[in-house]
Amino acid sequence: MSFHRDWGCPSAPPENAMPPSPHARARLLPLLLACLLASACGPVADDEGGRPGSEDPLEGPFHPVVDLRADVNRNGIVELDNPAEDEDEDTWTAERGAIFLANLDDDEHACPFSMDPHRISDDALAQCHDAMDAVVNGESDLEDLARLRTVPWPEAPAGTVGSVIVSGAAGKKVRLFKRVRGNFISGGFPDTVFLSTAEIRRGVVLAIEGRDIVRDPEEWDGFADVVLTIGRNNPHDPVFTDTVRMRVAPVVLFHHMTPAWNVFVSKPAASIEANQFRQALGGVLADSGERMVYSEFAVDDLWAQDYFEPAYMSMPAPEGRQHVMKVNYRAPHVYNTDANAPLRAAGRIAFWLRGPDTAAIQQYQQGMSMASQTLNSFGNTEVIPPYEKDGVTYPLGRLFRGRGPDSRPDYQPDPSFTQMLEAQAVQPPIYVDTSWLFVDHVDETFTFLPAPTPRGWIALVADPALARRILQDAQARGHGDAKLFAGLSWAYSIPAEASIAEVLDNPGLMDASAVAALEIDTQLSILREETGLTDADIIRVPFLFQNASDGVTAYQPATLNLLSLTPTQVIAPDPHGPLLDGEDPFKTRFEEALGAHGIHVHWVDAWAPFHIAQGQVHCATQSARQVPDVKWWEGGR
Structure with a gap:
């Protein structure tokens, strides 16, 4: 597609030479x-x-x-x-x-790839793309x-x-x-x-x-x-x-107002339970009736939500269309001191996905504490759907991210990655403190779904106090012996089964849930202030919390940690609640709350290996979504 042109004298400098001002x-x-x-x-x-x-x-x-x-x-x-x-x-x-x-895509598949960092380093992976040379790499490249x-x-x-x-x-x-x-x-x-x-x-x-x-x-x-x-x-x-x-063009992250078209999941080699989950998830996707790509990555990392994130860039095209370049961010988890591979290995998948009209972007900063790396997971970066407040519109929504308190400067998301996200400008972020959580992710306590309401969407908010009231009511009606987690085990085959009475009498569970309730209220107050959310926009999702080594985590499977497929279908983790007259009140309540907004719930068992490792369906999956009709350049940012 190109040929070298001799510009005559003076001779052209090499491309890496410092040009004059x-x-x-x-x-x-x-x-x-x-x-x-x-x-x-x-x-x-x-x-x-x-x-x-x-x-x-x-x-x-x-x-x-x-x-x-x-x-x-x-x-x-x-x-x-x-x-x-x-x-x-x-x-x-x-x-x-x-x-x-x-x-930054690779229209002719010219960029090398390997999951082995000693064949190609993390930094070398990121340096290869169509803009690295002075050549138009084919007709597809010219369209970009x-x-x-x-x-x-x-x-x-x-x-x-x-x-x-x-x-x-x-x-x-x-x-x-x-x-x-x-x-x-x-x-x-x-x-x-x-x-x-x-x-x-x-x-x-x-x-x-x-x-x-x-x-x-x-x-x-x-x-x-x-x-x-x-x-x-x-x-x-x-x-x-x-x-x-x-x-x-800025890089834009997806919110849940548009349907998913590709669902991603990890495929660890040695996990029987992960295989069972993948099969169940594939069955639900088939039953959904939606045309969906189902992608499995052969990586020994369970958390597909965390190691990469789909996004997009776009510019105007004829007839009111957008010319779109898909983007995959690699999570900036600095896990190693190896110069070739400082980053979380599974994140290389972003570059495996790189190709025609698909870019991959990597940005990270070394020197932050190892404990803070969990804040760099994409389960800790969600998108609040579009809204307007006080005359200010956010047509692409806003990023919703967790961070540590100001008193802990070494316990924050990667500063360089945060700077890059904020520099895109079109989805200004809202931050809440998630350091009280063991995993530190916003998707443990919130999610957002489309709904036929004046706002157009609802917020699902964790409510451990409501979970306690549901169990207390069941006990008062004579169901104190009904079992949660019947026949299930925690890690190392520790029995998980517990009666309602045993759960309510467990001071550790009640204290952890009380701590979580206070912290969630603080998060929600920030969200209300920034977005104007009212009680009518909020669905309270009941589940208890338990203490972990450093923070609290969900004791019951967090049903709000779900995969939004379409405006009318979600896939949520089975809560394995007590059966009261043949019904699980946690399932029933969730189905009724979402059903009131026309949303059907598909249930999958995510207990092992995900719930017992402090994750659920959202944590275990990733999704690429259809590009919204709204154009980023019309948003005024």
Whole structure:
């Protein structure tokens, strides 16, 4: 798809050379272009095979047409005959402004992969993608590049020269291509394209790719000012410029308002119980009647929810569509001191999934405590669905994350990953303290589901006090001997079965549940304040908590830790509650609460190996979802 172009003298520097500053390059431009135009430097073919600058320079007034166009009106097309494309093109708002993608997928499957870090290290995995080279990697890759065009100036006099330069910090984060003889090529400077007289006369088509997403807004805020400069090979002539402001697409995480299309689960080699769970889950997916991809990863890590997270980037496409690039974040769990493999091994799956229109992103910081690494799990990063409060809208929702208290600076999520998430800007996060939990994840106490309500969704909130009242009521009705967890065992074959009376008389359970109730109320008060949630928006989900070595964890399977399939179907863990007149009150209550909103509950047994290891269905699964119809650029952030 590309060929090397010899720009003549001076010779192009290697790509890793430090380029001159934009201001220095502007001063050098007349010299560079004069060299290109001079016969002593050798011919430089243009699109028509001609030799620019072969005519005598024209003396007299110089009033060029300097007009750079991009898809400012976001209809997926760069239009030269539409004045709207030229209006406010040097600004970027919710209504107007051109967009480009970080080209981090692997359209030709060129990137190597191995689960063995000694064959390819963690950092080397992340460095391979389509934007790592100066080549357009096939037609699919070309679709990931946003277009720009220069308006033709047929009357351009001989000696007219030009350039397109990306100014400022963005220059190191993007690459420009110019169409030459039907191919898009990049020159010696990734952020610069030179224009000959012939090209200025007929206009050129350019393409731009992002070489990365925004990670540190102090380094780069995601905006790119693309500047067309036209002048004449005369040091006394002024130069004329036109600027288009563009923005790299942010990475957007999915909320539960759209259906899942791919469900992921781990496939550890030696776990009989995990195999049974996978089979049961596959059966439920088949029974759901939904078209669903079911993906199993051969990794010895149970927690598919935690080691990677699906997301997406998008830019405008014709007919109101979005051109979407799927993204998979690798969780920033720093578990090892091995320079080749500091990160959690199963997270490499993000790069196994990398391919055409699918990117993988890795970001981590070493030096945080080992205990804090659990906060980096994606079970601790959820998305509150879209809402409006006090006139402020969040059309893509907001991230919902757990953290430690301010008094524990070493017990926080990875600061560099947090900075990267916040820098995407379109889903500003809400934080709650989860350090009181043994596993420290927000998905232990909250989830969000679509519902036909004025808000459009409901919040499921853990309520251990309600669980206690349900058991007390059952005991008062003469069911004190009814068994929870009948026939089940904890780890090491310790019997789990307990009567209602035994549970209520267990001070450790009651104390842990009381602690959890207070902490959950604090979390919920933050959520109410930030979102405006009312009691009508909340479903209380009863289950008790127990003490663990450092914090509390669910004693009963947490039914809210579920997999949302569609707006009307969820898969939840069987609570294994007591049978009262043949019914489990925890199942019945949950089914009735969700059924009131048109949601059907599919039950699966997640006791072993998941519940006894402090996880449930959500922890054991991951899902990729359909991209929402709402476009991120319309959100005003």
